[in-house]
Structures are given as C-alpha cells and as structure tokens.
Amino acid sequence: MGFLKRLVGVIFSFWFLLTFVALVAGAAALVVYRLHFVGGFSTQATDWSAFGSYIGGVLGPLVSFLTLGAVLRTVYLQRDLLRTQKDEFFTLSQQQIASLQRQDDQLQLSRDEAERSLVQNYLNSQFRLIEFLVDNQQRHADAMSSVVLKIMDLGRGDFTDRQKAAEPSLKEKEMAVANVKELLILSMQLSLSEFKATKEIKDLVGPCLLKITGNQPEPDGASPAG
Known part of the structure; x- marks a missing residue:
C-alpha cells in the first residue's frame, strides 16, 4: 500500500x-x-497565420x-x-x-495423537481383560484344588480309587495354573512393548487368548459335537 x-x-x-x-x-x-515583432494585435489573417x-x-x-x-x-x-x-x-x-x-x-x-490415544485405550482394555482372566483362572484353580482335597479326604474307595477320581479335577487345576502363568507372561510382554497400531496388539494378544479360552473346561453334562 x-x-x-x-x-x-x-x-x-x-x-x-x-x-x-x-x-x-x-x-x-x-x-x-x-x-x-512589436506592436498590438494584428487584424491581418496572414499575421495570425x-x-x-x-x-x-x-x-x-x-x-x-x-x-x-x-x-x-x-x-x-x-x-x-x-x-x-x-x-x-x-x-x-x-x-x-x-x-x-x-x-x-x-x-x-x-491424527498421530488420535492413533496413539486409540492404541493406549485398546491396550488398557486388554490389560483389564487379562486381569479378569487371571482372576477367573486363579479362582478356578483354587476351586479345583478344594475338590481334589475333598475327594482325597472324603472320597470312597482306597487311595488309588480316590486318586483316580481326583485326576480330572487335578488336571483342570494344572491347566488353570498354566493359563495364569501364560496370562502373566502376556501382560509383561504388553508392558514392555511399544505399539503403533491396535493390530499389533491384536496379533500379540489374540493367539494367547484363543488358546486359553480354548482350554476352558466344558460345562458339566456337555458332550463333544459328533
């Protein structure tokens, strides 16, 4: 301007x-x-020309x-x-x-901040899920331990019969303890790793959780699908 x-x-x-x-x-x-050219104004046209x-x-x-x-x-x-x-x-x-x-x-x-927030929220949800599963498996292991002790102390038959009767509950207890161990290892891996996308978390958590949920005992009376 x-x-x-x-x-x-x-x-x-x-x-x-x-x-x-x-x-x-x-x-x-x-x-x-x-x-x-001195003088006044001329009246001659030639002068003006x-x-x-x-x-x-x-x-x-x-x-x-x-x-x-x-x-x-x-x-x-x-x-x-x-x-x-x-x-x-x-x-x-x-x-x-x-x-x-x-x-x-x-x-x-x-966008990066939103992605980091999404990843962190998803990671926190996985920690809560693992915590829930650990508590669930630990209570199941304790319950199976009580069943084993009850069978061994109050069960019918000799020691061998009671041991055989307690064997399924003992296996469930061992499976639950193994699940707790795997869940704790998974939680440690999540804590020590850095993730840029939720897919990376899913790739790490998914196989372990599918394995553990696949090892869950069937409800009483359930039979395998033919």
Whole structure:
C-alpha cells in the first residue's frame, strides 16, 4: 500500500514537471516573438497565420518530446508496478504454501495423537481383560484344588480309587495354573512393548487368548459335537 501511494506521488510530480516545462516553453516562445515583432494585435489573417506557424513550429516538437517522455515514464512505472505485484504475489503464494504446510503438519499431529490415544485405550482394555482372566483362572484353580482335597479326604474307595477320581479335577487345576502363568507372561510382554497400531496388539494378544479360552473346561453334562 505504501508503494502505491509513493508511485502515485511520483506520477503526479512527473506530470507537474511536464506541465511546468510546457508552460515555460510557451511563455518563452511568446516573449521571443514579442521581442522581435512589436506592436498590438494584428487584424491581418496572414499575421495570425504566421504566428500560428511559429508557435506550432516551436512548441510542436517540444510537446511531442514531452508526450513521448510521459509515455515512456508511464511504461516504466507500469513495469515497476508489475514487478512489485509479481513480488507481492510470489510472497503471498509462499505464505499460503507455508500456511498449508503448517495446517498439514497440525492435521498429521492430530491424527498421530488420535492413533496413539486409540492404541493406549485398546491396550488398557486388554490389560483389564487379562486381569479378569487371571482372576477367573486363579479362582478356578483354587476351586479345583478344594475338590481334589475333598475327594482325597472324603472320597470312597482306597487311595488309588480316590486318586483316580481326583485326576480330572487335578488336571483342570494344572491347566488353570498354566493359563495364569501364560496370562502373566502376556501382560509383561504388553508392558514392555511399544505399539503403533491396535493390530499389533491384536496379533500379540489374540493367539494367547484363543488358546486359553480354548482350554476352558466344558460345562458339566456337555458332550463333544459328533
């Protein structure tokens, strides 16, 4: 904006200079004519024709020269204005590019933050699931241990018969203890690992949980599918 004001000032000052030169030249031509041709206003057409030819011959080339100078000056000013506009447009485009880049960076940071939050929330849910399964397996192991002790202490038959009767419950207890151990190992692996996506957590947790849930004892009275 400041440049445009300065440019307008230069244009007006240049035009003022041209006008001043033209007026001075016209006044000088009249003075010279007056010094050489004294007297009042002539009533002869030939005198006015000669005066017109004189003024035209003196001021015509000067006016043409000044007009050419004005045209050239205007062209140069327009060139400078175009150059300035080009620089301003380039600066503006660079600023817009930088602004878009900052927006892209902020958007990417937001996406990364959202992904990290999603991964952390999913990881926390897996810890809670493992904690639930550990508690469930531990209680099942304790229950089977009580069943084994009850069979061995109060069961019918000799020691061998009681041992044979307690064997299924003992196997369930051992399986539950093994499941607890695997779950604790899985929890430690989750704690020590870094994940960038929920799929990485699923790939680590999925096989272990499927194995443990597949080892769950069937409810009483259930029979394998034929």
